[in-house]
Amino acid sequence: MSLMKRMSLIFRSKANKALDRAEDPRETLDYSYQRQVELLSKVRRGVADVATSRKRVELQVAQLEQQENKLTAQAKKALSMGREDLAREALTRKSGLAGQVSDLRAQQAQLQGEEEKLTMASQRLQAKVEAFRTKKETIKATYTAAEAQTRINEAFSGISEEMGDVGLAVQRAEDKTAQMQARAGAIDELIASGALDDASAIGQGDDIARELESLSSQSDVEAELAALKAGSTPAPQAIEGSDSTPEAQPAAQPAAEPVAEPVVEEQKENGRP
Incomplete structure (x- = not known):
């Protein structure tokens, strides 16, 4: 395998993994439903266009039929007046209109068939879209419930990323607290044993020591004086x-x-x- 093929394969695999991690099934279902609704809307517009064309053909057929009836009446009137040539011309025109009417009726029948097919397709597609919508909402609700249950289970078990960070923070706080308690206890023991002096009582200790020495000296003097007196x-x-x-x-x-x-x-x- 060449270097470019390997790079292309690695890139596609990484991209696929990133897309799979970023994909949300609920968003995908919503997008699919949206596309089906757009397709249904196009089918409905097609049905409306075919129905419009059929209606236009029907109007043309009606107009031609009116002209045929008018030409038939003109031919009868011309014959009554002894104008056979005019009657022949009117019937000729009527024959040409009859061909147009026949063609339009064929188009009308074809458009009617297309309209019926599109209408049935639109109805089937609408039923399919409605069924997909119901299934989509069911899948979304199930996925949401499963996602919530997974997060709850991860929170209870402590394997979620957020709860893992919280657990580590609590563990660090407990370790620091235990360390500070041990340090405070050790310092108290050292002070009690006399290995460390109380820094807050240094000045007071000197004064007290001097006062005790003074009292001791005075008591010695008084004792010596009493002994002399005795x-x-x-x-x-x-x-x-x-x-x-x-x-x-x-x-x-x-x-x-x-x-x-x-x-x-x-x-x-x-x-x-």
């Missing part, structure tokens, strides 16, 4: 007991010496000299 209270008892126990005085003196230092530090912290 350590300074036994000093008077040691002084009072020095009369009976001379050996307690050396122990009371070291305890009395550091008492002034916490007081001075407490005054400095309170802002007093």
Whole structure:
């Protein structure tokens, strides 16, 4: 097979497939019905034309018959007046008209037959067109119902192109939602475990840390001050007991010496000299 033949075959096959895909049976049936109606209209016009010709021939025959009757009356009158020559001339003309009338009657009979044939053909064609119209509407209704049922079944089964696109979009949305949920859960777990810091609480965390450190420092100072105060209270008892126990005085003196230092530090912290 030559290259041109192969190209021609491929082109015809592609064109046939495209036409088959683009063809709608309902439109084809409507077009066929339209063509039949046009043909019926032409047949009816033909019947009307034949009937018109037949009627014209009938009128001509009637006119010739009138002329024949007139010539017959003239011939009789000429004979009554002794004019045989005129009577002969009138009868001669009548004979010529008789031949024309015979020919016209033959044409009239022929046209009558054609008219009857066309009338019967028109009636048969009209019945055929009406039957085709009924069949066409039935086929169109059946095709429309089958098409609707097919689309409904495709929609339910999800194999239609539109529903397939919708299903893919829903699947993508579900995948993205699951991915975002997994990411959010992972971040929450990392924040809870301390692997990630909460960016919204960075500044607040520093302030709170400083405040906690300040409170811790103050509590340490207060605890140390209370301990110092607690350590300074036994000093008077040691002084009072020095009369009976001379050996307690050396122990009371070291305890009395550091008492002034916490007081001075407490005054400095309170802002007093």
